[in-house]
Amino acid sequence: MRSSQLFSKTLRQVSTEADTVSHQLLLKAGMIYQVASGVYSYLPLGLRVVRNIERIIREELDAQGAQEMMMPVLQPFELWERTGRHVSFGQGLFTLSDRRDRKLCLGPTHEEVITEIVHHNVNSYRDLPLLLYQIQTKFRDEARPRGGLLRVREFTMVDAYSFDAGEAELDLSYQKMIQAYKNIYSRCGLPTMVVEADSGAIGGKESHEFMLLTSSGEDKIIHCPNCDYAANVDKAQSIKPPGEQEEPLPMEEVATPGIRTIEELASFLHIPKSRTLKAVFYSADKDLVFVVTRGDLEVNEVKLRHVLYCSELNLASEEQVKRAHLVAGSASPLGLHGIRTVADESITLGTNFVAGANKPDFHIRNVNYPRDFQVDLLVDITLAQAGQGCPKCGAKLLSAPGIEVGHIFKLGTMFSQKLAAFFLTREGSRKPIVMGCYGIGIGRILAAAVEYYHDDKGIIWPKSLAPYHVYLCALGMDNPELAQVAEKLYAELEAVGMATLFDDRLDPPGVKFNDADLLGIPLRLILSQRCLKSESVEIKWRTEKEPQLVPIAEAASKIDELLSTRGDSN
RNA sequence: CGGGGUGUAGCGCAGGGGGAGCGCGCAUGGUUUGGGACCAUGAGGUCGGAGGUUCAAAUCCUCUCACCCCGACCA
Structure with missing residues (x-):
């Protein structure tokens, strides 16, 4: 892609209304555009990052044997009445009526629909286990959208569902999904912590969240430095500090x-x-x-x-x-x-x-x-606090803010019972299917990655998420000789399938350097008069200060080598 | 829903009863090209909306809408 053709433009200033780092940088880089409170458009650059996240998720879920499908956003309200979640979800559920005054809602999640479908497609233990997922738009009428993409009312979510014959089998599916999720975050370059969580309106008994530890997070995590205990503060247990034990005195x-x-x-x-x-x-x-x-x-x-x-x-x-x-x-x-x-x-x-x-x-x-x-x-109805004892090993607990980038639940039979999703066992008895559900917010991963990877100049994308891998910056495109060399190099990079953003604009160098830093593309190439004299091109990682000089003729293969030997994160 | 704040040109902002302004961006011409360069000319606004006060309202009053922040709420 050529910068001169790219639809989105970088902004020099962003509104003071954006006060979260990721919100500011994504606006400034021209990756997103706000349409309403908690409702955003993705511009071409932002969408490329979204596609990268989706690709990673698809690959990891498919690797676990999950099958992708697609369910509607528009759902009959009646379905939600059958599970009682029209009440427990409360005002978070967007509702509407059609021309015949039939009540509908915009899906905030899809347990009802998937259970209904599975009810019609699964009859026997032979059909289990089953892992299904979709990548779909969801709606939640949040009381207060905030932090740019961090808390929104319309968002893209991956939701996966597992269907098993029993609790033991559910445990296996659950472990599989935890592994898939760990792989996903690791490939996105995001170090996450798995914490015990409250299951909220989704229901179910056991639940875990995947947290990215970062100062801008709105969740609080209590964790143990000594063992593997970690929980959302909503859920966290602790050994409370003992008090004085004295002989009771008269009041x-x-x-x-x-x-x-x-x-x-x-x-x-x-x-x-x-x-x-x-x-x-x-x-x-x-x-x-x-x-x-x-x-x-x-x-x-x-x-x-x-x-x-x-x-x-x-x-x-x-x-x-x-x-x-x-x-x-x-x-x-x-x-x-x-x-x-x-x-x-x-x-x-x-x-x-x-x-x-x-x-x-x-x-x-x-x-x-x-x-x-x-x-x-x-x-026990009190908040666990840092400094109190770990419920597992007794060591002093720590606390940290984090962004919830994934949430998984053991649903059990709550939905299958209410929506009659039963199967016949080998012995011929009828049992409700045991379910689990697993959600990841795409926009949140994107925003969380920016929260985690940036400096004062802009975003620093992990290679796996970057909208382009190479930023080819040609200085002095009005010089025909230089333009020719730049075009040739761009064509070579494109030919070997290197995702390249070619800054072919006539703007002064400062503008181009600043955009290169802001957009956070991992590798920056500079081609200038100076380079031309030595028949070389400057190559610099976004994360490093000093460039290296590489002969133009070897540039394409050198870049390929650099990118493939560098790990996924950064 | 409670508390606080902001709506003025594409973006960022100033102005606060009588001329609608600044910076950036944009258009045209020219000079520039290793960290957001410069000169000249120009286009662009029902001052969020409605009502009121006044000879006169972007400015004062009332209502309303939108957006942001804190809280409440939240897979």
Whole structure:
């Protein structure tokens, strides 16, 4: 491709509205164009990267025996009613009606459709196992699209589904897919960490995310430096720091004028936060829930949601709190009646806590569980934090931000049962197919790669993703002799199938160098008067400072050699 | 949905009751060519939209839409 013909142009400035590195660079490089909030077009250069990602994914999935198919974006809403996910997906589901007022939705994922298809095509254990996948546009009405391609409302996703006769067979499919995914990320040059995850609206029991560790990530990962334990903070377990074990003392009231937060309380009484009890009020499907944890810990709302089996969970409103006669700032489970109380197990790790007196400006010392109060549920509902103990080996946990670039689930029989996808076993009994599903966001991989590989001048594509491998930069194209040599070299590179972007523009060198850096193509070639004199061409890696000189006649073969001996990443 | 912010030329921005501007880009001509070069000339805008106040509104008021950020939410 010739730069002079290329549709997309690089921008000199991008809007201050773009504040994520990948968003800025992709806009600046002319790879994407925003059409609406969370909706983007891919321009020719960006699309070439997308195609590279797709090719890698197809190759790896095909290698595991998966078969590609294609399912519709437009789906009957009724199908979602049958699995109940029209509720659990909630407002994230884009819905619409046709001219006959039939309700439809735009698929945010395809478990319903694939299960329906498999139901009509699989009858016997002989048809299993089965691995199917598609690369398709998905829609999700995100509450807040953000970060350019990182969180969008329309996106291309690879979703794969496995169908097995039993749990043990599912485990095998699951392991196969983990391997396929690892291969995919590694070929994309992205070092990812596999972490335990919450399965959210998809449902199912076991779930893992593939995380790229980078500072711009919006997910938080808790991981162990000593063993292989790693989990999304939503899911992460930890060994909580122990508290003091003392002889229980009699309760006594203490005046705490104006004290409302745990921080204030701890510093006012000169005690560590772990010697206090924290009360938080939630509204779970409209019902008030009283939550108690040790003062040094934070509530994990995902865990709380699971133990409450509720679909809507928010902090309680002021009116709700008032109506229940709770005293925010001095609340405690002492003498509490008629309100569901959930406590974190940390309240058993320690004695003689300071808790609220349930009247303003007073607290109570020496509160002990279960001597002084009871709870309805005593479970783990707090956030794991860096510094706490690894649940597997006890070492000190670390935390890190990451971008979720893939998410896989063991679905079990949830969908097959609801949509009647059964098969006959060898013994002739009817059983629901055991399913798994596996998703990768293409745009996210693209954006994540830019987040991971860039410098102050622009993108630095891994070779496997780069829109072109070679940037042929001819300086002084108005010189007929130079133009002729450049054209010849371009033709040679094209002839051996080298993906080349030929900068044949008449612009000054600075413009071309800057574009070369911005676009992040791995290998830059420069042809100038200076080179012509020595009958050589300058070759430079995007990642390196110094070029090397190669005779023009050997250029094509030298480039081929350079690119094929260099690893996939960079 | 709550909080904050921004909408003025293709892009980036300034202006804040009375002339619609700057930089970049674009067009034409010329000079340039190893890190976004220069000169000259020129095209391009219902100042997001609607209503109001005023002799007069890009500017003040009300409403509305879009986009961004924080939070809530989220395979």
